[in-house]
Amino acid sequence: MSSFHSFSGRLQVVVCVMFSLLPGLCAEPSLPPGVAAALENMWRPPGGNPPGMVWIPGGVFQMGTNDPTNEICGGPDTMDDARPIHAVRVTGFWMDVTEVTNAKYSQFVAATGYMTVAERKPRAEDYPGASPDLLVPGSVVFSPPAFLISLSNALAWWRYVPGASWRHPEGPGSSIVGRENIPVVHIAYEDAEAYARWAGKRLPTEAEWEFAARGGKEGQRYTWGQELQPDGKWMANIWQGRFPTENKAADGFSHAAPVACYPANPYGLFDMAGNVWEWCSDWYRPDAYELDLKSSGRKVVVDPHGPAGSSSFDPKEPGQPKRVQRGGSFLCTDQYCTRYMLGSRGKGAPDTGGNHVGFRCVASTH
Numbered sequence: 001m002s003s004f005h006s007f008s009g010r011l012q013v014v015v016c017v018m019f020s021l022l023p024g025l026c027a028e029p030s031l032p033p034g035v036a037a038a039l040e041n042m043w044r045p046p047g048g049n050p051p052g053m054v055w056i057p058g059g060v061f062q063m064g065t066n067d068p069t070n071e072i073c074g075g076p077d078t079m080d081d082a083r084p085i086h087a088v089r090v091t092g093f094w095m096d097v098t099e100v101t102n103a104k105y106s107q108f109v110a111a112t113g114y115m116t117v118a119e120r121k122p123r124a125e126d127y128p129g130a131s132p133d134l135l136v137p138g139s140v141v142f143s144p145p146a147f148l149i150s151l152s153n154a155l156a157w158w159r160y161v162p163g164a165s166w167r168h169p170e171g172p173g174s175s176i177v178g179r180e181n182i183p184v185v186h187i188a189y190e191d192a193e194a195y196a197r198w199a200g201k202r203l204p205t206e207a208e209w210e211f212a213a214r215g216g217k218e219g220q221r222y223t224w225g226q227e228l229q230p231d232g233k234w235m236a237n238i239w240q241g242r243f244p245t246e247n248k249a250a251d252g253f254s255h256a257a258p259v260a261c262y263p264a265n266p267y268g269l270f271d272m273a274g275n276v277w278e279w280c281s282d283w284y285r286p287d288a289y290e291l292d293l294k295s296s297g298r299k300v301v302v303d304p305h306g307p308a309g310s311s312s313f314d315p316k317e318p319g320q321p322k323r324v325q326r327g328g329s330f331l332c333t334d335q336y337c338t339r340y341m342l343g344s345r346g347k348g349a350p351d352t353g354g355n356h357v358g359f360r361c362v363a364s365t366h
């Protein structure tokens with residue numbers, strides 16, 4: 001159950017290969033220093049891939065990330081919740097090539113009549129103490145202040161907007177007409193899960209998501225390699241300029257971008273960094289990796305699914321259970337939130353979408 005203090009219910013506070021050829025007769029691909037090939041499973045399912053999906057082979061990989069604060073463009077967050085880095089084995093699965101778009105979500109809603117959380121009137125009993133004028137359908141929208149402010153208070157750039165929903169991303173008056181190929185946003189966890197069930201799919205576990213994002217590499221900083229801007233090029237839709245007041249959109253987009261505007265990772269997945277956050281099925285705890293290691297006897301953790309919902313805990317918002325989100329969004333920047341970096345973790349209240357939260361699905365062979 002969520003509370004509505006400071007919009008915390010529907011406001012998630014989380015507040016965009018390099019191969020070089022060795023000289024010589026046997027020109028083999030090599031990897032940059034610190035990067036290795038992941039140990040991928042050899043097995044492939046017979047037949048082709050489901051439409052819009054690619055096969056992620058699974059295998060054993062090192063999950064988590066080092067403290068990035070001492071790295072160039074590493075940002076201010078030590079990311080303690082992404083350690084210890086530990087060995088994880090995941091079974092192969094199919095994954096959507098892109099985030100679910102407005103066009104796809106429209107098909108689901110047309111077929112089922114589904115109404116998202118943001119379109120429903122919040123129940124007073126779910127939000128004790130909430131002002132009645134806030135108990136109206138709506139969602140939180142990024143609303144940058146006019147002046148520079150401290151980055152310690154994320155509530156300063158979010159506003160609960162009555163009438164905001166996936167159909168009206170910035171609120172009444174805005175629409176998704178002409179934005180069919182942009183990721184659907186203002187999606188609460190159950191909205192994503194409902195779509196996945198309808199599509200015969202499911203949401204990825206956090207381990208599956210990270211294995212897929214890494215694209216068969218170990219120890220890389222970004223889905224595309226080691227540099228934030230190789231050859232000066234932006235490789236994902238993130239934030240440029242002074243956050244949160246100056247959105248320079250040097251990468252081409254000031255808000256969510258149409259899917260697949262940037263190069264795919266080696267598995268053929270687009271936008272696994274930036275654009276919109278993506279829901280994962282795990283409940284969040286900052287010590288989830290340590291708990292997994294303990295339960296595995298400190299051996300390889302196999303197909304982890306995260307802690308029990310009843311034990312979900314975010315020290316920054318105690319009492320509010322949260323699900324994991326991954327990949328960062330168009331609002332992420334090295335001044336504040338570098339969660340487009342591989343191995344980093346995000347989280348959000350399950351009933352909270354926002355205009356920077358979407359999802360993609362996966363499917364198992366069985």
Ligand SMILES: [Ca+2]
Pocket residue numbers: 237238239240249250251252253254255330
């Ligand atoms: Ca951008």
